[in-house]
Amino acid sequence: MWPFVVEDLSSVLPLYALGTATSLPACPATNPLEWTNYDCNVTLYGYSIGFSMFAVIAFTVSVFAFELMLDLRQRFVLSSDEQPTKLYSVVGAIDASDPTKKSNLKSEIMAKFVSSQAYGLDKINFSVFSQFYGLIEGCGFMLLGAYPYLWKMASDLGLKLGWTEADEIKVSCLFFVLMTLCGEATGLPLSIYSTFFLEKKHGFNKTTPQLFVKDKIQSLVLTFLIGSPVLALLLYIVKSTGKLFYLYAWALMFVFSVTMMTIYPAFIMPIFNKFDPLPEGELKSSIEALASSINYPLTKLFIIDGSKRSSHSNAFMFGFGKNKRIVLFDTLMKQVTNDEILSILGHELGHWALSHTLVNFVVTQLYFGAAFFGYGLCLNTNYLYSAFGFDRDSIPTLVSLILFMFYFWAPLDKVISFLLTINTRMAEFSADRYSIGLGMKTLQSGLTKIHIENLGSMKSDKWYSTYHYSHPPLAERLEAMAVEEMAFNYKKK
Numbered sequence: 001m002w003p004f005v006v007e008d009l010s011s012v013l014p015l016y017a018l019g020t021a022t023s024l025p026a027c028p029a030t031n032p033l034e035w036t037n038y039d040c041n042v043t044l045y046g047y048s049i050g051f052s053m054f055a056v057i058a059f060t061v062s063v064f065a066f067e068l069m070l071d072l073r074q075r076f077v078l079s080s081d082e083q084p085t086k087l088y089s090v091v092g093a094i095d096a097s098d099p100t101k102k103s104n105l106k107s108e109i110m111a112k113f114v115s116s117q118a119y120g121l122d123k124i125n126f127s128v129f130s131q132f133y134g135l136i137e138g139c140g141f142m143l144l145g146a147y148p149y150l151w152k153m154a155s156d157l158g159l160k161l162g163w164t165e166a167d168e169i170k171v172s173c174l175f176f177v178l179m180t181l182c183g184e185a186t187g188l189p190l191s192i193y194s195t196f197f198l199e200k201k202h203g204f205n206k207t208t209p210q211l212f213v214k215d216k217i218q219s220l221v222l223t224f225l226i227g228s229p230v231l232a233l234l235l236y237i238v239k240s241t242g243k244l245f246y247l248y249a250w251a252l253m254f255v256f257s258v259t260m261m262t263i264y265p266a267f268i269m270p271i272f273n274k275f276d277p278l279p280e281g282e283l284k285s286s287i288e289a290l291a292s293s294i295n296y297p298l299t300k301l302f303i304i305d306g307s308k309r310s311s312h313s314n315a316f317m318f319g320f321g322k323n324k325r326i327v328l329f330d331t332l333m334k335q336v337t338n339d340e341i342l343s344i345l346g347h348e349l350g351h352w353a354l355s356h357t358l359v360n361f362v363v364t365q366l367y368f369g370a371a372f373f374g375y376g377l378c379l380n381t382n383y384l385y386s387a388f389g390f391d392r393d394s395i396p397t398l399v400s401l402i403l404f405m406f407y408f409w410a411p412l413d414k415v416i417s418f419l420l421t422i423n424t425r426m427a428e429f430s431a432d433r434y435s436i437g438l439g440m441k442t443l444q445s446g447l448t449k450i451h452i453e454n455l456g457s458m459k460s461d462k463w464y465s466t467y468h469y470s471h472p473p474l475a476e477r478l479e480a481m482a483v484e485e486m487a488f489n490y491k492k493k
């Protein structure tokens, strides 16, 4: 039998006609399972819950079911022994095109197939478990009234510190600390398993337990130090700037994003990693020559000790205006040749030259603007929030903000995230084309080597990769590069 019944459908519909329910009676219930909107109850196996909480749980469960279906499809692909013949043939063509005839990528990739499948399978099993864990945690959090409980804890602590009702912003910062600690505690078992069991089993983890604990403590302290003042400012804006608050909140997020983009790599990352200047030599001078050939204002080149935590490899760029830096992981330097590093940087520089970085920044800012505007529309609909166990006459601003951003905004967020994933994948193809257009001949071999070293997936389910992959599957990417190289060589002739 269908497990829930909407008792009075006529009252469900006005729920989303925002701002119309201000005359609803206050919620007198004390039992968490009886917290309702009083304009509409939904009964689940005899338990009554408010409609907005019901809608949120229904959406969360639906997303879980959809993503589980994708995970199971991917799991099926990763469990099968069928060889990735398409990838083998594309990689075989890279070997054949090597003028020195030394390239042997096809046999390397064939040798790693079994390990790559095993790593992928362990990751997808872990992902299924994590999502299930997250679902139980999230729904349990709502149904057991963890939000009002933590809010009461923060208020009681505030009372002991001599704070009054007027100190809502201070209590909110305390609530933020408690929420973060709570999330960290519930996520800790997963994080330990992923680092010390899953990654270790496949030879990637280099983090020691001491470093793990130090990282966690440092990240938490930084979250509180940076997050609390920004949060306090945001709440102050929402509470005091009237109807157009979303414009001020948007401006705050803009300033915050720009500040973080500047200070994160320059001041925060060095807390966790050692940044050494790239030594003088052939690699440094060729990177500088490459940067100046496309007018990239490179000011500093670093090597970072990524190997301290993991043997996965990476490279990135950061900085504003005329002050840009490139960072190479020490792990990357061990996995590929200097020529291949240049080709990979050609790809990264492509993201800059083709304005992908700028477009991403603008899109993120528009996203913040839309989210705050949406929140503004729901600001006077306390009945939506009271279903989560708060007195509808005094919903703390932070609570409504969290409930809106985490839950009510979630359906739109899912759609936007999916569109952005598609856009990122397209940007990857364009950045590859850019690198090849610069005359780089080793992008294919460089990427294949990194893929082998990182035990990246050699096969993927079409639906799963479309939904989840920010980078196109390797075979598709290499194929597109081969076509681009042919076109480039043809043009040169």
Ligand SMILES: [Zn+2]
Residues within 6 Å of the ligand: 347, 348, 351, 427, 428, 431
């Ligand atoms: Zn890229």
